[in-house]
Amino acid sequence: MSKSVLIAKYEFKMQIRQIAGWLIFAFSLVLALFDDFPSAANVKRLAELPKQGYVVYRLIGQPGIILLFGLMFLLSNRIRGDWKKGTLDLFTTKPVGKAQYLAGKILGNFGYLLCMTGIYLAVNGVIQAVFTPGQFTAIPYLIGWIAVVLPACFFLASCSLALPVLFDIRLFYAAFSVYFMANLIIVPPKGVSDLPFWFLLTGGLSRLVYRFNLSTLNFGNILANLIFLLGIGIVAFLLLLAKRCYWRAE
């Protein structure tokens, strides 16, 4: 087994066993259920609810962001903690390369985020299949998970692991809290085809799940959102790879 895959495997194993992660998951699930609570505002959306694309868009857009925001805290110390607590010495004294270590860490945590969001969408899918009248199809859930959530998970895994090593962790928390807050507060306008490219889960990619009566998709906008999420993730990884102070002298 490759060393990166080995590191990823144990990283995933450690993360999935964290009770805090499951508590965040439960909280997001409850919020998702409340999104369908028959309040006056929600009743206005009643006509939309049988549309599965709309439901998936809502699930990803708000409780999904809160889920990722909570999980971000569980990721932020995975490399920084190894470095600051001296656990990294156990890796640097073994025949493991820096790129292998970093790739394994990011891969394991990316897998963890993907798994948690996958379970989140699956549970909501089952709820919808059981309680919503009409024919159920898993396709909008799969599109949402692969096209929207996957790039967002890569972005978040890479940034959450890299930035606390590159900068002060408090600065990272502050910056990402503002970022997540902006994602929650700024509501994407309905029917507008060019959404902010820097949105995590409600950017251009989210139009692949639900179009808000748009007849055509703005592929430039979709691509910009994808490039932003993947590009920033890759840049964060490369900056971490380039930083020397935490790894053994070579």
Add this chain to the structure above:
Amino acid sequence: MNHIEIKGVTKKYRNGVKSLDNITFSIGDGVFGLLGHNGAGKTTLMKAIVTILKPTSGTITVMGRDTTREGDAVRRNIGYLPQELNMYPNLTVFDFVSYMAGLKGISDQKEIQKVLAQVDMQDFSQRKIGQLSGGMKRRVGIAQALVGNPRILVVDEPTAGLDPEERVRFRSVLSRFAAGGRTVLLSTHLVEDVYQLSERLAVLRKGKLFFTGTSQELLQSVHGKIKILTLNSDRELLELRKKAVVISTTFEGNRIKARFMDENNTYFVPPISETLEDAYVYCMGGKAHE
């Protein structure tokens, strides 16, 4: 055969602090003790040996391989137990050792069971690391270092903070490992550990090599010079300190019993039998001040 050769090693940090200053000595098989105060440079030297740090000048070879040019080959031959051991608390003992073994390219489960048995942890293999006592954690630390049967084991302050029973158990593990013609480099500030385990040792002080040789040679350096004097006041103790190296003092009522090193034979009291601790304290506070 010398398994580790250290030649003219100096480590200078960017802020100008010299942590190691032209260190030269070699280490053969058996347990080799590295003694020194906190901040003497022991950990820096160990980190240079296990390839974490690169010396500013000088060379270190491990089993004939240069630590800076052939790092991976060196790492395959070395097991390392760091001073500050923070393992993942929500992994089980077995998982953690398997993880570390995998990083060395070992996936054989029997090998994991073998090292856990060597450190008496086979009954706790499914327990989470976060639920272990300090001594047990240290044993897991040594298990991950032993996996893959390395030729050299580098252990940094392994017995610090352990209760006497765990300390004895730990010494036994190290001693058993070294008996097979392998090398244990043991860094400590506890003279007792070195006395119990090591035939050869080195003493570091402020980044410089102060002594290297056998325990007997170190003892010999203070032979016939350790004396005990009973003093009546602190003032007399102060006077004694000016003329000799006071190793320890005990208070008995109003009197002070001072154990000291009478290098110039100034005091006409009969010498007592010396201990390794006397020699070490003398090294640290006596000759080093010259």
